[in-house]
Amino acid sequence: xxxxxxxxxxxxxxxxxxxxxxxxxxxxxxxxxxxxxxxxxxxxxxxxxxxxxxxxxxxxxxxxxxxxxxxxxxxxxxxxxxxxxxxxxxxxxxxxxxxxxxxxxxxxxxxxxxxxxxxxxxxxxxxxxxxxxxxxxxxxxxxxxxxxxxxxxxxxxxxxxxxxxxxxxxxxxxxxxxxxxxxxxxxxxxxxxxxxxxxxxxxxxxxxxxxxxxxxxxxxxxxxxxxxxxxxxxxxxxxxxxxxxxxxxxxxxxxxxxxxxxxxxxxxxxxxxxxxxxxxxxxxxxxxxxxxxxxxxxxxxxxxxxxxxxxxxxxxxxxxxxxxxxxxxxxxxxxxxxxxxxxxxxxx
Amino acid sequence: xxxxxxxxxxxxxxxxxxxxxxxxxxxxxxxxxxxxxxxxxxxxxxxxxxxxxxxxxxxxxxxxxxxxxxxxxxxxxxxxxxxxxxxxxxxxxxxxxxxxxxxxxxxxxxxxxxxxxxxxxxxxxxxxxxxxxxxxxxxxxxxxxxxxxxxxxxxxxxxxxxxxxxxxxxxxxxxxxxxxxxxxxxxxxxxxxxxxxxxxxxxxxxxxxxxxxxxxxxxxxxxxxxxxxxxxxxxxxxxxxxxxxxxxxxxxxxxxxxxxxxxxxxxxxxxxxxxxxxxxxxxxxxxxxxxxxxxxxxxxxxxxxxxxxxxxxxxxxxxxxxxxxxxxxxxxxxxxxxxxxxxxxxxxxxxxxxxxxxxxxxxxxxxxxxxxxxxxxxxxxxxxxxxxxxxxxxxxxxxxxxxxxxxxxxxxxxxxxxxxxx
Numbered sequence: 001x002x003x004x005x006x007x008x009x010x011x012x013x014x015x016x017x018x019x020x021x022x023x024x025x026x027x028x029x030x031x032x033x034x035x036x037x038x039x040x041x042x043x044x045x046x047x048x049x050x051x052x053x054x055x056x057x058x059x060x061x062x063x064x065x066x067x068x069x070x071x072x073x074x075x076x077x078x079x080x081x082x083x084x085x086x087x088x089x090x091x092x093x094x095x096x097x098x099x100x101x102x103x104x105x106x107x108x109x110x111x112x113x114x115x116x117x118x119x120x121x122x123x124x125x126x127x128x129x130x131x132x133x134x135x136x137x138x139x140x141x142x143x144x145x146x147x148x149x150x151x152x153x154x155x156x157x158x159x160x161x162x163x164x165x166x167x168x169x170x171x172x173x174x175x176x177x178x179x180x181x182x183x184x185x186x187x188x189x190x191x192x193x194x195x196x197x198x199x200x201x202x203x204x205x206x207x208x209x210x211x212x213x214x215x216x217x218x219x220x221x222x223x224x225x226x227x228x229x230x231x232x233x234x235x236x237x238x239x240x241x242x243x244x245x246x247x248x249x250x251x252x253x254x255x256x257x258x259x260x261x262x263x264x265x266x267x268x269x270x271x272x273x274x275x276x277x278x279x280x281x282x283x284x285x286x287x288x289x290x291x292x293x294x295x296x297x298x299x300x301x302x303x304x305x306x307x308x309x310x311x312x313x314x315x316x317x318x319x320x321x322x323x324x325x326x327x328x329x330x331x332x333x334x335x336x337x338x339x340x341x342x343x344x345x346x347x348x
Numbered sequence: 349x350x351x352x353x354x355x356x357x358x359x360x361x362x363x364x365x366x367x368x369x370x371x372x373x374x375x376x377x378x379x380x381x382x383x384x385x386x387x388x389x390x391x392x393x394x395x396x397x398x399x400x401x402x403x404x405x406x407x408x409x410x411x412x413x414x415x416x417x418x419x420x421x422x423x424x425x426x427x428x429x430x431x432x433x434x435x436x437x438x439x440x441x442x443x444x445x446x447x448x449x450x451x452x453x454x455x456x457x458x459x460x461x462x463x464x465x466x467x468x469x470x471x472x473x474x475x476x477x478x479x480x481x482x483x484x485x486x487x488x489x490x491x492x493x494x495x496x497x498x499x500x501x502x503x504x505x506x507x508x509x510x511x512x513x514x515x516x517x518x519x520x521x522x523x524x525x526x527x528x529x530x531x532x533x534x535x536x537x538x539x540x541x542x543x544x545x546x547x548x549x550x551x552x553x554x555x556x557x558x559x560x561x562x563x564x565x566x567x568x569x570x571x572x573x574x575x576x577x578x579x580x581x582x583x584x585x586x587x588x589x590x591x592x593x594x595x596x597x598x599x600x601x602x603x604x605x606x607x608x609x610x611x612x613x614x615x616x617x618x619x620x621x622x623x624x625x626x627x628x629x630x631x632x633x634x635x636x637x638x639x640x641x642x643x644x645x646x647x648x649x650x651x652x653x654x655x656x657x658x659x660x661x662x663x664x665x666x667x668x669x670x671x672x673x674x675x676x677x678x679x680x681x682x683x684x685x686x687x688x689x690x691x692x693x694x695x696x697x698x699x700x701x702x703x704x705x706x707x708x709x710x711x712x713x714x715x716x717x718x719x720x721x722x723x724x725x726x727x728x729x730x731x732x733x734x735x736x737x738x739x740x741x742x743x744x745x746x747x748x749x750x751x752x753x754x755x756x757x758x759x760x761x762x763x764x765x766x767x768x769x770x
Contacts, residue, residue, distance in 0.1 A: 302646045
């Protein structure tokens with residue numbers, strides 16, 4: 001009988017049921033998406049802030065002591081790592097400042113540099129001022145190599161030519177530093193720097209400007225995100241609660257009928273709970289699933305990279321939804337039950 | 349009669365009305381508050397990013413770096429002068445002159461600079477120097493403040509056994525090391541001295557080798573895409589802007605003139621400082637650009653989420669509220685109200701609730717934005733009046749929509765049926 005009533009309430013008024021499910025689905029989806037997105041946001045923002053350049057530089061390194069081709073293995077969590085060589089390259093009788101690094105790592109170390117053409121792979125790349133002075137561009141020949149790209153840095157490197165690290169060494173350049181972008185707090189970067197320096201008998205220089213500023217900014221952003229996120233979650237919860245409360249008041253008459261048929265209060269509360277439960281299954285669960293997909297889309301839209309599923313976020317969102325909405329709907333339910341069934345039937 | 353019914357209707361069923369009002373108010377507060385944060389957060393983040401350091405490099409025009417060309421020290425204040433349209437965006441700058449000299453008999457890179465000076469340009473005073481662009485440097489001891497003081501880079505200090513209080517002899521000048529600087533950059537291997545000392549060592553009185561400047565900028569990477577894709581286009585665009593802007597589309601030129609892009613500010617600095625060449629430091633400007641874009645996009649999406657969620661709640665509540673009033677509506681019709689009158693009554697109620705909720709929501713939203721700004725950035729975020737108007741209109745629209753949606757069912761309601769149901 002109980003199941004029949006619950007089933008019937010949905011089947012007899014499918015549109016109302018569908019509206020109610022939708023009104024639970026959307027806030028649930030948004031709530032999950034926002035929670036998931038925010039948990040990811042700090043990490044992603046931290047990565048973004050790090051792209052200002054190397055935050056650790058090792059100097060005084062002896063080439064023989066360091067596995068230059070396998071730097072990442074020395075610090076597996078590193079975001080980027082490359083040796084840096086400096087020297088002079090004689091081209092057509094002129095000495096040009098020469099810089100050498102591992103091309104793909106170099107890109108990761110300096111994502112802000114703008115490239116016309118393509119980034120260095122195996123041939124050569126010229127700084128913008130040098131290229132302008134010589135009247136050369138991508139595709140032209142320089143020192144027996146093809147210019148793959150012209151890079152604009154805004155700094156002294158605009159006057160230099162770039163080669164892959166080994167080729168630079170072959171032209172007489174010296175290893176001057178190993179540059180890193182390391183994850184973690186300023187303290188963690190400093191500690192890792194000390195460890196690497198000790199292992200290789202080198203000196204570690206932490207880029208304090210970057211490390212310090214990032215900590216402060218990231219903290220501020222995280223707090224702003226948390227506050228705003230809380231606001232969004234509150235609104236989603238309220239929206240769901242409003243829907244459920246509206247649902248209860250719409251059904252006042254039905255509860256009145258049940259009461260006059262002899263149903264007791266607890267029976268009716270259980271009926272209501274079952275209906276809400278069914279609604280959650282029809283609306284909340286798909287909402288959570290949609291929310292996870294949505295958070296991936298949000299992350300891609302903002303950070304240009306997807307986000308993982310956070311069971312913590314999903315669980316918290318589900319609990320928040322259920323708690324808020326159910327609590328909100330209990331009060332009007334009790335009010336509906338407190339009224340004399342005859343009066344409810346008379347629609348007063 | 350109409351207004352009597354309207355008035356009575358609003359006064360009775362207060363709990364219902366209040367619930368509707370509250371949901372409109374809270375929804376408006378959340379959506380408008382977050383949108384206000386979106387408008388202000390960019391400026392706060394940009395200002396915070398300036399702590400990272402300089403994002404513009406100014407050098408003597410036409411010369412390769414390090415070749416000995418210089419700029420005039422006396423011209424420097426012009427960076428904040430009226431000739432620079434973006435002078436208020438420049439938050440700091442410092443001049444440098446490098447010379448290789450013997451320090452305690454050993455060859456050392458000595459760099460002269462100002463640490464903190466008060467200057468004036470076109471009647472306005474401002475501070476410039478290393479403190480304005482390198483606030484996050486770690487200094488053990490103190491920043492130098494007199495021409496006979498110096499600061500040693502951390503690596504140099506370690507190599508030469510220098511400490512706070514050490515005395516060094518630079519050619520025939522005796523300097524006292526007041527602080528040891530740790531920046532992670534080239535400065536760690538240098539001896540920083542007062543600009544006048546470097547100038548006399550180099551034999552270039554009143555001259556400066558290069559300037560680092562820090563300015564609040566708007567990201568310009570999307571311009572490259574507009575101009576035809578790739579890094580080269582931005583450079584070509586910048587070159588064109590400097591040499592012959594008439595060959596560019598006028599709306600692009602205007603955009604450059606009205607927006608503090610790094611290139612725009614660089615061009616304005618060149619205009620104000622004779623014989624100079626200013627370039628955005630790409631590592632700085634591009635990263636900042638990316639961070640700003642991401643932050644703003646995130647808050648915009650959060651605002652949209654709040655708006656959608658709250659609109660849905662308000663719609664659901666409004667719709668069911670109307671449907672629930674079948675008996676009341678039947679009564680009005682039985683009393684002779686036309687369908688149009690009924691519709692007008694319902695929509696008027698919705699409008700009043702919408703406007704009241706919207707106004708309350710705007711007040712709450714403004715308070716929320718202020719609180720979020722103060723808490724996260726120490727700056728109470730402002731609430732643009734235009735946003736207030738938009739928010740109230742939005743609240744009104746959603747309220748009316750919520751009542752208008754079930755209007756067909758309401759209008760078709762036959763008084764006898766409705767009254768009988770009661």
